[in-house]
Amino acid sequence: MVSISVNLANIAGTEAALGWAGAHTLVADRPAGKAGGKGLGFNGGELLALAIGGCFANDLRYVAHAKGVALGKIELGVTLDLEGEPLIVTGARMAVTCETTDGSDPRPVIEEAKADSTVSNSIIRGFPVTIEAG
Known part of the structure; x- marks a missing residue:
């Protein structure tokens, strides 16, 4: 098993x-004015959306390298839908624009x-x- 660890303070x-x-x-x-937040960084939902999009951006590169396909412009937009109390993510949508440098169809790389x-x-x-409380 592989593990990834991060720390926060x-x-x-x-x-x-x-x-x-x-x-x-x-x-x-948190956003400025929300529960002591000052808007100094990303909130948790934004971090989750960035994780989805950032991982996919990296995966596009991994796949392209394995296939010997050179990628040019990549753009990703991730939208999270949230509902309920407590607020939870009920869905995520990602729009992907990806171009190859030779003009070939990027869809196989995306798929x-x-x-x-x-x-x-x-x-x-x-x-x-x-x-767990430590």
Whole structure:
């Protein structure tokens, strides 16, 4: 089994959190004026949408490299639908624009990336989340 771990800690003087994995960092916060948030970073829903889109963008590159296809412009838009109390994600939609540098049809790359996408496939299948007080 492979594992990925990240860490988060509060940022002194704010109510935001700094998240890191290795040398990479990001800030998580609520929108300005919401529960002490100052809008210093992404909220959880935005991070989830970025995880879906970011993973897929990487998967496009993995598939293209394996197929020997050079990709040019890639654009992704991810929309999450949320409902209920507590608010939960009830669906996600991703629009993909992808071009090959030789003008060939990018759809086979997109379709294979769909089949291989770790984040999207994990969400679709569902997985347990445990939360333990430390």
